[in-house]
Amino acid sequence: MVETKLAVGIDIGGTNIKYGIVNHLGEILMEGRLKTLLYPTIESFVEGLYNVLSPIIAAHSTNAAITGIGIGAPNANHISGSIEHSPNLLWKGIVPVARLVSEKFGLPCAIDNDANVAALGELKFGGGKGMKDFITITLGTGVGSGIVVDGKILYGNKGIAGELGHTVVHHKGRKNPATGFKGTIESYCSAKGVVLTAKKYRDRAKEPTLLHNYSDGELNPEVVYACALEGDAIAKKVYSYTGRILGKAFANFVHFSSPEAIFLFGGVAQAGNMLLEPAKKAMEKNLLIPFRGQTQLLAAS
Amino acid sequence: MVETKLAVGIDIGGTNIKYGIVNHLGEILMEGRLKTLLYPTIESFVEGLYNVLSPIIAAHSTNAAITGIGIGAPNANHISGSIEHSPNLLWKGIVPVARLVSEKFGLPCAIDNDANVAALGELKFGGGKGMKDFITITLGTGVGSGIVVDGKILYGNKGIAGELGHTVVHHKGRKNPATGFKGTIESYCSAKGVVLTAKKYRDRAKEPTLLHNYSDGELNPEVVYACALEGDAIAKKVYSYTGRILGKAFANFVHFSSPEAIFLFGGVAQAGNMLLEPAKKAMEKNLLIPFRGQTQLLAAS
Numbered sequence: 001m002v003e004t005k006l007a008v009g010i011d012i013g014g015t016n017i018k019y020g021i022v023n024h025l026g027e028i029l030m031e032g033r034l035k036t037l038l039y040p041t042i043e044s045f046v047e048g049l050y051n052v053l054s055p056i057i058a059a060h061s062t063n064a065a066i067t068g069i070g071i072g073a074p075n076a077n078h079i080s081g082s083i084e085h086s087p088n089l090l091w092k093g094i095v096p097v098a099r100l101v102s103e104k105f106g107l108p109c110a111i112d113n114d115a116n117v118a119a120l121g122e123l124k125f126g127g128g129k130g131m132k133d134f135i136t137i138t139l140g141t142g143v144g145s146g147i148v149v150d151g152k153i154l155y156g157n158k159g160i161a162g163e164l165g166h167t168v169v170h171h172k173g174r175k176n177p178a179t180g181f182k183g184t185i186e187s188y189c190s191a192k193g194v195v196l197t198a199k200k201y202r203d204r205a206k207e208p209t210l211l212h213n214y215s216d217g218e219l220n221p222e223v224v225y226a227c228a229l230e231g232d233a234i235a236k237k238v239y240s241y242t243g244r245i246l247g248k249a250f251a252n253f254v255h256f257s258s259p260e261a262i263f264l265f266g267g268v269a270q271a272g273n274m275l276l277e278p279a280k281k282a283m284e285k286n287l288l289i290p291f292r293g294q295t296q297l298l299a300a301s
Numbered sequence: 302m303v304e305t306k307l308a309v310g311i312d313i314g315g316t317n318i319k320y321g322i323v324n325h326l327g328e329i330l331m332e333g334r335l336k337t338l339l340y341p342t343i344e345s346f347v348e349g350l351y352n353v354l355s356p357i358i359a360a361h362s363t364n365a366a367i368t369g370i371g372i373g374a375p376n377a378n379h380i381s382g383s384i385e386h387s388p389n390l391l392w393k394g395i396v397p398v399a400r401l402v403s404e405k406f407g408l409p410c411a412i413d414n415d416a417n418v419a420a421l422g423e424l425k426f427g428g429g430k431g432m433k434d435f436i437t438i439t440l441g442t443g444v445g446s447g448i449v450v451d452g453k454i455l456y457g458n459k460g461i462a463g464e465l466g467h468t469v470v471h472h473k474g475r476k477n478p479a480t481g482f483k484g485t486i487e488s489y490c491s492a493k494g495v496v497l498t499a500k501k502y503r504d505r506a507k508e509p510t511l512l513h514n515y516s517d518g519e520l521n522p523e524v525v526y527a528c529a530l531e532g533d534a535i536a537k538k539v540y541s542y543t544g545r546i547l548g549k550a551f552a553n554f555v556h557f558s559s560p561e562a563i564f565l566f567g568g569v570a571q572a573g574n575m576l577l578e579p580a581k582k583a584m585e586k587n588l589l590i591p592f593r594g595q596t597q598l599l600a601a602s
Contacts, residue, residue, distance in 0.1 A: 075591070085590040133458045147557070149450050149457075156450075156559025157434045160591050167553040168587065170472045170484075181587060183471075252468040256448070256557055258457025286469065286482060289386040290376070290461050 004064040008053065008107075011114060012036065012073035014088040014141025017045075019053060021060055026125040030056065042091045046100050054105070068108040069101055072117030074142055079159035081111050087178035088142040114138060115162065116153050118265050118300070119146025126263075127298055133259040136300065137164065137246075139268035142178065143186040149257055165190070169248045188245040191267050194221045198238045209234035225271045239271050240278040247282025254287055254295050261296040272299055305365040309354065309408075312415060313337065313374035315389040315442025316492075318346070320354060322361055327426040331357065343392045347401050355406070369409035370402055373418030375443055380460035382412050388479035389443040415439060417454050417463065419566050419601065420447025427564075428599055434560045437601065438465065438547075440569035443479065444487040450558055466491070470549045489546040492568050495522045499539045510535035526572045540572050541579040548583025555588055555596050562597040573600055 004023065011018040013036060020031035034052065039045035057066055075086035081098030083091060102109035112120075119136040122128035128136075132151045138144040143165025147154040154161050165186040166179060173183025174196070187193055198219050202211035210227040211219070211234055227235035250262055269275065280297050305324065312319040314337060321332035335353065340346035358367055376387040382399030384392060403410035413421075420437040423429035429437075433452045439445040444466025448455040455462050466487040467480060474484025475497070488494055499520050503512035511528040512520070512535055528536035551563055570576065581598050 075589075077591070087589070133462075149455060150453070152451070154450060154558060157561045158559055158591070158595055161434075161557065161559035163556040163589055163592070166556050166589055168470055168549060171470050171549050179589065248469060248472050252553065253557070255464040255467050256462065256554070257455060258459055258462035260458045288376075288388070288464055288467055288480065290378070290459070291464070294459055 005067050006060055006064045007067050008057065008069040010049070010069065010071045011117070012071060012083075012089070013114070014074070017049070019049070021056065021066075026121065029060070032056075037090070040090050042095045042097065042100060045091075046104050049101070050104050057105070066107060068110065069105060070117070071097060071101065071109065071111040072114035073097065073111060074114055074144055075160075075163075076111045076113045077159045078110065078112040078116070078155070081109075083111070084160065087176075112153075113144065113146065113160075113162065115144030115146035115265075116155075117146070118144075118263075119148050119153060122263055122300065123148060123151075126300065127261065128263065131260045133257060134261045134263060135164070135253055135257070135259050136263045136265060137269075138265040139189055139191070140266035141191055143190050147257065148259075154257075164249070164253060167249060167252060169245060169252070185246065185249045189242050189249075189268060191221050194224060194238060194242055194268055195219045197241055198224045198235070201234050201238055201241075205234050207233070211235055221268045222270065225274065228271070228274055236274065239274040242268070243275045243278030244282040246275070247279035247284075248286050250279060250283040250295070250297070251286035251291075254283065254291050258291060259295055261298050263298050263300045265300040269299060306368050307361055307365045308368050309358065309370040311350070311370065311372045312418070313372060313384075313390070314415070315375070318350070320350070322357065322367075327422065330361070333357075338391065341391050343396045343398065343401060346392075347398075347405050350402070351405050358406070367408060369411065370406060371418070372398060372402065372410065372412040373415035374398065374412060375415055375445055376461075376464075377412045377414045378460045379411065379413040379417070379456070382410075384412070385461065388477075413454075414445065414447065414461075414463065416445030416447035416566075417456075418447070419445075419564075420449050420454060423564055423601065424449060424452075427601065428562065429564065432561045434558060435562045435564065436465070436554055436558070436560050437564045437566060438570075439566040440490055440492070441567035442492055444491050448558065449560075455558075465550070465554060468550065468553065470546060470553065486547065486550045490543050490550075490569060492522050495525060495539060495543055495569050496520045498542055499525045499536070502535050502539055502542075506535050508534065512536055522569045523571065526575065529572070529575055537575065540575040543569070544576045544579030545583040547576070548580035548585075549587050551580060551584040551596070551598070552587035552592075555584065555592050559592060560596055562599050564599050564601045566601045570600060 009020050009022050017034040021029045076083050083095045098109045098111040115138045128134050136146040145162045145164035147162045168183045170183035174187040175182050176187040210232040310321050310323050318335040322330045377384050384396045399410045399412040416439045429435050435449050437447040446463050446465035448463045469484045471484035475488040477488040511533040
């Protein structure tokens, strides 16, 4: 029997940690998830991950070689192998995740920024195939980004480039509680940002809105989208407002690297055209003429 | 006698067109300038340039080979050889400068964005030697930028990447009359932006200021800097305000490409530390922890 090569893929997010076994085609053979907040320390996470994954790895090892573990995480530095000062995780400071996981599992482990991993995925297996310049934006608990320039991930001087979620579009704007920065994209376009906008619009609404059926704790981007799909005008406004901010930020990115496409990932991006249409309009409006109509906005594949 | 190779260098700006003869070391053997506004059409510019330059070229051709003409201009596309929709030049639309100059002079001609040319200069001859990731910002009539990623100019998908002057830091902010965009770096940090800030501060001043000695038409960044050097508090405030805006914009750029350095060129940058210090402070304050202290702000060499 021909030995198959498999790898373990782990996606660390602010809310969920997803894991899976993938083959060389990028096909996911099995997957599962853990709740991030159940692991307040990096040690508890490595322990918990090992308990769940080691039997799965053992089962797949009978007729395949497990070549290593790849981790995508916010604020991860692929050079140092650490997560560094993540504003959206409980693990503070510099956390040497790759080393700890590698030691525990006895397997090579590489880590990279989750949005860089998403960008690599698009480049190898997705809509970015054949493109040399594109950007991926993950609209989740935080807002991450991966930038491809001339066919390669842009790492910058220290391996940490591409934190577009923390760029500013309105320097007197809404404060992001995770970082203290005002008017950043993450302030408005992360899951938390959308919820904040939804609460504001709901509480100010002069007309009845389906958003009134939800308590503060129940509101999330999916709920807002569901209300919008049912025709709720206020819920739709939440997404058009979010899209407009996003589009202005995208104009900044396009003036920087002039990409062929910007791919959107994450919970907030599930709203599809309800978010993409106002974003596209705002982006085009804020571009110099030669940049207009050159950059596609696409939901990730 | 050994034949020397020389080239003609031309720098087209909103106010001045500088020309010179340079050798392979980047040394300028002679230089001169024309007033941009005297050439309202591209044809009049090519004609005027030829009248001035052809005798100079002839004089240098006796014991050297003139290999070609290199032009730096705002909104120039090195792939098409054209200046495209420049908001700060009188030549509107798409202007095929490289072809027109090449035909007139009978010499090869290449054109690139003025800020890309500045970046290439830094990379080959200046402070960027040995650096793989840096950005140059030209604070002149407009605000231009050249971005070096992994040792190469970032051109993007269509050859026009790197228009950082038109990125937004305050989307409800001051309108740039050249583009109509609100709250862009050019609105605040171009020569015109500095003059506008100076007028505002002068007219609002409750204390006496040296800026009152100048009419609207006489105010320019050099005058404001001269007043500041004489200890004028309001004039100093003009530069600290401009610097703070610039620093916030730089934080956006650092979160994008994490460069080793940002080099500043142009009239406004002559203010040196009066601009750089507040810019550095504002930049650092708006950076995520791993990005702090990683990017130098330098006056161009």
